[in-house]
Amino acid sequence: MIIKLERIKLQTRKSEEAIDITAQVEDAVAKSGVRNGLGNVLTSHTSSGLLVTEGIPCLEEDILTHFSRLFPESEDYHHRRYLDYDGRLGFNADAHLKSVIGVISCTFPIENGKLVKGSRQTIYFMEYDGPLERIYFVQVLGE
Amino acid sequence: MIIKLERIKLQTRKSEEAIDITAQVEDAVAKSGVRNGLGNVLTSHTSSGLLVTEGIPCLEEDILTHFSRLFPESEDYHHRRYLDYDGRLGFNADAHLKSVIGVISCTFPIENGKLVKGSRQTIYFMEYDGPLERIYFVQVLGE
Amino acid sequence: MIIKLERIKLQTRKSEEAIDITAQVEDAVAKSGVRNGLGNVLTSHTSSGLLVTEGIPCLEEDILTHFSRLFPESEDYHHRRYLDYDGRLGFNADAHLKSVIGVISCTFPIENGKLVKGSRQTIYFMEYDGPLERIYFVQVLGE
Numbered sequence: 084m085i086i087k088l089e090r091i092k093l094q095t096r097k098s099e100e101a102i103d104i105t106a107q108v109e110d111a112v113a114k115s116g117v118r119n120g121l122g123n124v125l126t127s128h129t130s131s132g133l134l135v136t137e138g139i140p141c142l143e144e145d146i147l148t149h150f151s152r153l154f155p156e157s158e159d160y161h162h163r164r165y166l167d168y169d170g171r172l173g174f175n176a177d178a179h180l181k182s183v184i185g186v187i188s189c190t191f192p193i194e195n196g197k198l199v200k201g202s203r204q205t206i207y208f209m210e211y212d213g214p215l216e217r218i219y220f221v222q223v224l225g226e
Numbered sequence: 227m228i229i230k231l232e233r234i235k236l237q238t239r240k241s242e243e244a245i246d247i248t249a250q251v252e253d254a255v256a257k258s259g260v261r262n263g264l265g266n267v268l269t270s271h272t273s274s275g276l277l278v279t280e281g282i283p284c285l286e287e288d289i290l291t292h293f294s295r296l297f298p299e300s301e302d303y304h305h306r307r308y309l310d311y312d313g314r315l316g317f318n319a320d321a322h323l324k325s326v327i328g329v330i331s332c333t334f335p336i337e338n339g340k341l342v343k344g345s346r347q348t349i350y351f352m353e354y355d356g357p358l359e360r361i362y363f364v365q366v367l368g369e
Numbered sequence: 370m371i372i373k374l375e376r377i378k379l380q381t382r383k384s385e386e387a388i389d390i391t392a393q394v395e396d397a398v399a400k401s402g403v404r405n406g407l408g409n410v411l412t413s414h415t416s417s418g419l420l421v422t423e424g425i426p427c428l429e430e431d432i433l434t435h436f437s438r439l440f441p442e443s444e445d446y447h448h449r450r451y452l453d454y455d456g457r458l459g460f461n462a463d464a465h466l467k468s469v470i471g472v473i474s475c476t477f478p479i480e481n482g483k484l485v486k487g488s489r490q491t492i493y494f495m496e497y498d499g500p501l502e503r504i505y506f507v508q509v510l511g512e
Binding site: 227262263264277278279280282283284285287288289291292296327328329332333334335337342343344345346347348367368369 | 370372374407409411412413414415439444447448450459462465466468469470472474476506510
Binding site: 084119120121134135136137139140141142144145146148149153184185186189190191192194199200201202203204205224225226 | 229231264266268269273309316319323325326327331361363
C-alpha cells in the first residue's frame, strides 16, 4: 500500500475568491505513484472551503455572490464580539458559515494513475476570509 | 488490497428529481468482494448531487422545493449569459448552486461485506438539471 | 492493512446543539494502531450532522441560528403530514434539511498515528432533532 500526504501552500489575493487547484491535486496524485486508490482533498482552515463545480468564472462569481446573499457580512452574528484568544473582534462569522455549507473536502477515485472525475468537474479552493496564506491537504492512498 | 471502481449510468426523467440509488451502491459493494474497507460514492456532474437523507417521498419534495427557494431559477445569475464553449445561454446556475450546497459525494464504512449506514439513511442521486443521462462513481477499497 | 470501525454512542441533551467530538475521534484513531492512512467520520442519522468548523461557542450558536433562519421550523413542509411507518406527524423536515446542507461526514488524513487537521478545525456532531441517543461511525484505514 502506498500512502502519501501533501500539504500544499496557497497565497490568496482577495477577501473572497475561488482558486482552481485541479492541476495541483492531479500533480500530487501523479507524484504519489498510486495507480489505483482514493484521493482526498481537505482545506485546513475554518473560513475557507474545498468545492467542486464547473470551472467557469461566471459560476465562481455566482457561488460567492449567492453565499453572501445567504450569509450577509452585516448580519447580527454571535461571533461578532471581542475574542480573548484572538485579541480582536470576531468579524468573519459569514466566512465560517460559507465554509460549512460550501463543504471543506472531497474524495475522488484514482484509476490507472489518474484522478477520476467528470469532464466538467473543477476542484476549487474557496477563500472566504482573505487574503491569507492557506494550506490544504491532498492525501493519496492505494497501490 | 482490493480496489474496485464502478461507473454507473442513470437516465433521469425530470428536470429535478431525487433517485434512490442505495441498492445499486450496495450491489457494487457486494460485487467488489471487499469484506472490510471504505466505499465512496461521487457524482460526475456539476449540476447534480449525491445526498444522504431519510428515504421518503415527502422529504425528497422538501429538499427540491427548499433548494429552489434558496436558489430560484429566476435569480439574476452571472452564469445567465452566452457561453462560447457551449454555444448557448447558461441557464442552470441554480442547478450548480444546489449541487454545491447539497453535496456531491459521501464515504461509508464497509464491514463484513456490507455498507455500514444508519437504518434510515438512503443514498440519493440528485438531478437538478435533467432529464439527462448521468454517471456516478462507486469506488470500493479494502480487503 | 489495518481497518477498524468504531460505533460511538452519544446522548444529546437539547433539541439542537453542537457537540465537540474531536477528542473521541482522535482517540479512535490512536486505538486503531494505524500510523498512516485515512479516517472517516459519519453520522448514522438523517436529522443530525457531522461538521467541521472553529471550536468556539459563539460560532456554534451562529450555525444553529442561521441554519434555522434558512429552514424555519414553521415553514410549510411536505414532511408535515401523518407518517404511517412512524405512527405520528412528520415534524422535523427542518432538521433533515439542516443535516443535508451542514454535511454528514468528513474524511481526514492520518500521519504518524495522528489525525491531520488544521489547528482551528474542531469536529462536531450536530444535533438538529434531539434530545436523542445517537451513534456515529469512525472508520480508520491504513497501515
